Amino acid sequence: MMNAAYQPAQPCSSAQPQQRTFLRIKNVIGMLLGCCLLLSFVCTPVLAETRCPTVAPAEIADLFEQWDQSLQTGQPSEVVKTYAPDAILVPTVSNRVRHTPAEIEDYFQGFLALKPDGRIVEQNIQVFCDLAVNSGLYAFAVVKEGRPSELMARFTFVYRKIGDRWLIVDHHSSGMPEQNI
Secondary structure, eight states, X not given: OOOTTOOOOOOOOTHHHHXXXXXXXXXXXXXXXXXXXXXXXXXXXXXXXXXXXXXXXXXXXXXXXXXXHHHHTTOHHHHHTTEEEEEEEEOTTOSSOBOSHHHHHHHHHHHHXXXXXXXXXXXXXXXXXXXXXXXXXXXXXXXXXXXXXXXXXXXXXXEEEETTEEEEEEEEEEEOHHHHO
């Protein structure tokens, strides 16, 4: 007994292989488009995170001037405002690394007693998205034991864009080697 739904195989016409090829190509294109769509959802957050602030080297150079102006206030708390809360300071005239705002403020209590007035001798600025580095040589006019003097040092300031401000996240300063010989 033959099932009414059963249909014997029909001989292939030349149109059927072309239709199958078209359907395969259509499926492959659909899968590729689906993969592209999936990748765009996965990669969009990464692309959004890589938007870098636009900053000219002159703006980074101005950050030293702002820091030096904070020194001119004579108030360590004003100087600390130029540093990020988790900043590290490896200072010029101390053997102790400073890890907290309180430790950084403590360092500047002593340093500001020298009435420092800084100027850049040489600077090298590099910008890496939301980080910027300014390194080189600076000099400070200071008053030691009531007499004017100059303190030369090497420096590296690492700044990070935090909110709408560039703050110091790492500051290393060391005396010139010939001063230590």
